[in-house]
Amino acid sequence: MQETSRRGLVSLAVLILAGACVGPSRSDGDYRQKVANAAEATRSAVETARLVTRAAAEGKAPGRYSSLVLSEAEVDASSIAESFKRVQPPSRRIQHLREELSSVLDSSTSSLAALRIAAYQGDGERLSELAADLPRLSSKLARFEHLAAG
Amino acid sequence: MKRVLGAALGVFTAIGGFMDIGDLVTDALIGARxxxxMVWVTVxxxxxxxxxxxxxxxxxxxxQRPVFDLVRERMGARLGLANVVVSYLLNALTLVAELCGVALGIELATDVHYLLWVPLVALVTFFVMWRLPFKHMERLYxxxxxxxxxFVVAVWQLGPDWGAMWHDVTHPSVPSGEGLPTYLFYAVVMLGAQMTPYEVFFFSSGAVEHGWTTSDLGQARLNVFIGYPIGxxxxxxxxxxxxxxxxxxxIQVEHLSQSVLPVVMAFGKLGLACAVLGIVAATFGSVLETxxxxxxxxxxxxxxxxxxxxAPTSAARxxxxxxxxxxxxxxxxxxxxNPITITIYAVYLGAASLPFTFLPILIVANDRRYLGEHVNGRLANALGVxxxxxxxxxxxxxxxxxxxxxxxL
Structure with a gap:
């Protein structure tokens, strides 16, 4: 009885861990879903940056707070990009999605890093200048979300 | 004024319970998603x-005895022990998250990494535990x-469409793009975040620390009926x-800094200062409670x-x-x-353990040997069941x- 319960617990733990890990994609549909998820999560980081830079430009968000938010957004975007690139596309048909999204993810991470540095240096003008690129990145990422759904 | 301050235990318990680091992130995460x-879950x-x-x-x-003292007496040591072990582990796990929560709150104002604040928070906790009287502690935090x-005032400042908001509250539905299992998962997370077992332990023990007697029953009820609705x-x-x-x-909320962003958008630096003060006080309250x-x-x-x-020497163990x-x-x-991950798991385990906290309370609250004429009435029993x-x-x-x-996901 004890052995059965132990096996049950081990199976449960394996199931949870398996569910939490980023696994390889088994089908095109599965890969498209991963594309959508990565784009959606990165867009969240980009939009967070957009809101905080707007608040900073209006004199509402202090420099230290903006710097913290942008730093977290950058770490999130970078970690999403790394995880996404580790997943292999299951077929050549959708290989292009990997390359296209990877490029947007890299651009997003770089933009967020530049914003974080400008906020840290208290360079409001540069911050507003760099933030002007965020809506374009957000739209690009949104297109991937819709592409994958279709 | 005295009556308002008299409700401090309830307000402190509720703010510590409803506004701990888990709630601060979960509420924002659920609101954004x-x-x-899910307002109905909070209700x-x-x-x-x-x-x-x-x-x-x-x-x-x-x-004049806390409820779990009576649970052991009424239900036996073995059943009581299982409850105590689970409760202790959950409290300790939540404490880890709350210590980080205070530090994350300070990080919002300083941009100094939260881990550097954790030992300082622990040190302040130690001094507050031993130097600040119970009544001052609950009133202050x-x-x-x-x-x-x-956060509540910011709702007005952000200029909402009140009609649409009321419709969303009264006609809850699963948003498009979300599945029913995910919706239910977060409903359970929110229920666990807001109905934490430690709120009950703390309130019951706090009543004993206050030395409340039968004549303070009204005071105890006032605390509950004011405190939790505020939370x-x-x-x-x-x-x-x-x-x-x-x-x-x-935006998918993953950080405390994102939870306060709407307040910054509404009120700027003053709003951020108020939010940080409130977060640090509330999470520090949760540290003390857990x-x-x-x-x-x-x-x-x-x-x-x-x-x-x-005195520590009188209660050495x-x-x-x-x-x-x-x-x-x-x-x-x-x-x-990761403190946020710990919080989510603690909240989830807390939700799973709630029946083991509530059932013994319901049994003891119906025992005339302890409560005499003050046992549960029909309404309390109906709601309790x-x-x-x-x-x-x-x-x-x-x-x-x-x-x-x-x-x-």
Whole structure:
């Protein structure tokens, strides 16, 4: 009885861990879903940056707070990009999605890093200048979300 | 004024329980993802925790003994011990998250990494535990925690469409793009975040620390009926500002800094200062609640002398346990373990363990040998049984939903 319960617990733990890990994609549909998820999560980081830079430009968000938010957004975007690139596309048909999204993810991470540095240096003008690129990145990422759904 | 301050235990317990680091992130996460479609869960949680805290407070006030002391006596040491072990581990796990929560709150204002603040927070906790009287502790952190009302005021400042908001609250539905299992997963998370077992332990033990007697029954009820609805209003305020400011942008909340962003957008630096003050006070309150509850549950079960109001030498085992728990939790927090992840899991396990907290309270609150004429009335019993079913159902579906949704993905 004890052995059965132990096996049950081990199976449960394996199931949870398996569910939490980023696994390889088994089908095109599965890969498209991963594309959508990565784009959606990165867009969240980009939009967070957009809101905080707007608040900073209006004199509402202090420099230290903006710097913290942008730093977290950058770490999130970078970690999403790394995880996404580790997943292999299951077929050549959708290989292009990997390359296209990877490029947007890299651009997003770089933009967020530049914003974080400008906020840290208290360079409001540069911050507003760099933030002007965020809506374009957000739209690009949104297109991937819709592409994958279709 | 005296009456208002008299409600401090309830406000402190509720703010510590409803506004701990888990709630601060979960409320914003749910508001940004589901809008106001889960306000009903907060309403359900407020009524449930009020019902059971009133019972626990009444038991403590009439008998001058905390409810878990009586649970052991009434239900036997073996069953009581299982409850104590689970409760202690949950409290200690939550303490780790709350220590990090205070540090994350300070990080918002300083941009100095939260891990550097954790040892300092632990040190301040140690001094507050031993130097600040119980009444001053609850008044200070309970009242400063009310700065969190900045989230509620920010709802007005963000200029919502009140009609649409009311419709979303009264006609909750699963938003497009979300599955029903994910919606239910977050409903359980929110229920667990807002109906935490330590709120009941703390309120019941706090009543004994206050030395409340039968004549203070009204005071105990006032605390419950004022405190928890305040906690609920704050929780709904955070969900609402997240729904107004973050949901349209498609933001997925993962950090405390994102939870306060709507307040910064509404009120700027002053809003941020109020939010940080409220967050630090509320999460520090949760640190004290979870730490004391860890000591209370074990000491009460084994019949040790206990109490924050007692000199450490008079309650040596209780004091050593509290210090050891604080040191252990600080060490775990410093391993760089993700506090938000710990919180979510603690909240989830808390939801799964709620029936084991509530059932003994319901039994003791119906025992005339302890409460005489003050046993549960029909309304308390009806609500108590309904909520026992609600939390049991949540506990049953907790693990299957966790697996099915891969943790809410």
């Amino acid at each position: 589901f809008g106001l479609a 359900v949680a407020v009524i449930g925790i009020t019902v059971y805290s009133e019972m626990a407070g009444r038991v403590a006030t009439i008998t 309970g009242l400063v925690g009310l700065f969190l009302f900045v 609920g209003i704050l929780a709904i305020g955070i969900q609402a500002v997240a729904a107004l400011a973050l949901q349209p942008a498609g 730490l004391l509850s860890s000591g209370y549950t074990v000491a009460q079960h084994f019949g040790w002398s206990w109490g924050k109001s007692m 209780f004091s050593v346990l509290v210090i050891a728990t604080l040191i252990g939790a600080t060490a775990l927090a410093l391993t760089t373990i 309904v909520y026992l079913f609600v939390v049991s159902a949540a506990a049953l579906v907790a693990v299957p939903l966790l697996i099915a949704t891969k943790g809410g």
